[in-house]
Amino acid sequence: MFATVVWGTGNVGRAAIRAVEAHPLLNLSAVLVHDPRKVGRDAAQLAGMEGELGVAASDDIEAVLAARPRAVVYAASGDLRPDDALVDITRALRAGAVVVTPALYPLYDQRSAPPEFRDPVLAAIADGGGSLFVSGVDPGWGNDVLPLLMSGLGSTIDAIRCQEIFDYSTYEQETAVRDLIGMGHPMEYEPLMLAPTIPTMVWGGQLRLMARALGVELDDIRETMDRRALDTTVTTRLMGVFKSGTQGAVRFEVQGIVDGEPRIVIEHITRIHPSAAPDWPSPPDGSGAHRVIIEGRPRIEVTVEAADEGDNRSAGGNATAVGRLVNAIDWLVDAEPGLYDALDVPLRPAVGRLGRKHS
Structure with a gap:
């Protein structure tokens, strides 16, 4: 051993x-x-x-x-x-x-x-x-081996989209949720993780990895960012109160550009409460999921839900990412x-x- x-x-x-x-x-x-x-x-x-x-x-x-x-x-x-x-x-x-x-x-x-x-x-x-x-723990397999495996099931591919969709009220790391991501801070606060170029620093390597596997060159990596305020004050079990008017949801994309179009995309959609940004995609169980969408022929969509430490979807995501590493x-x-x-x-x-x- x-x-x-x-x-x-x-x-x-x-x-x-x-x-x-x-x-x-x-x-x-x-x-x-x-x-x-x-x-x-x-x-x-x-x-x-x-x-x-x-x-x-x-x-x-x-x-x-x-x-x-x-x-x-x-x-x-x-x-x-x-x-x-x-x-x-x-x-x-x-x-x-x-x-x-x-x-x-x-x-x-x-x-x-x-x-x-x-x-x-x-x-x-x-x-x-x-x-x-x-x-990665976001998880890495959801932004490399899973989409690449799925790409091999089709005949033509227009785009690959990897999504993390989570309610962060279940994530037991308050400093990261509040300060790095900005949940509960005034909208004028600029969280480090959402500052320009930081998403590319974190997830750009995974875009380049997928592009290399697919045999394409990235023209550029671009970022999009959308932040929403809470309409009402909410109370979470793990992290307490998040006040109305403060940041309650974030949606961003890190886009790998091929021939002028976003062809490989890593997207994060995170909330501190299900009521935040209700028009954005939500996980099937309301808590959390990872999803990969292959646009092409055929169109393929796979959603992965994992739970650990009880029924905690955030812990489940960590556990599968750790499993990839330890195994x-x-x-x-x-x-x-x-x-x-x-x-x-x-x-x-x-x-x-x-x-x-x-x-």
Whole structure:
């Protein structure tokens, strides 16, 4: 079994602990945390699992990496600390680990990544012999392997549209919802995630990845943005009150332009309450879904709903994204050391897990 570290225990890290524990070829060897209040707590408790796993959380990065784990699931956020995340990841690579993570947006399409991200990773791989695979939590598979798989079912394609449609009141990360995305802030507030060029920085790599797989060149990447205010004050279970007149819904597109037309599009439609922007598309269950639409002949539409941690659709999206990463570890261990993307790493079947009990 491959000794595997989960680094970070937020929304992604909780799902990663559960995924590693369920994988028959992986052994959860350590959990790294930043919050001193989590140090010493059992991994099962941090992941919302029953019983104990016998792995106590640690903040001693040097000691954990000195044990030479075979794999690291880097689940710490890179949204506001990309440079720190890059340093952490290169430390794990120099320790010889296979690293999987959603934290470094520029490496979704590693071939087009800027040198300041790509070069340190390649140097660390050369020094330590590790490997790196980066895929998103929005989720990555919904913006690369799923639409590309679906494209192979048709005869002609006019456009590919990947949608995330969510009620963010179920998302247990208040700082991201309020400050990064702007929910509950006055309409004149400019959230970092919605500022011009930022959506392209985050999702542009996935557009370039799909274009490369489809054998087309992108003329340009464009952004559209629409924000709506709440008509009434609403109260959410996880994050409290969002006042009338503040931002309550966001709809944006990151468009890959081919021959002057938006042919590959990643679209996000997010609300803080179902009453916000009722004329926009809604998920079938009112909570959340991911959808891919292939316009062409035939027209193909697939909607994916996933739930985890009870019936939480946001947690389900995180869990499937984590599953894509964790299930790639055994393939990466067998592959040559290197920097990989979603076109390199195949989807892995859940060998040995059919019918297995979970907690």
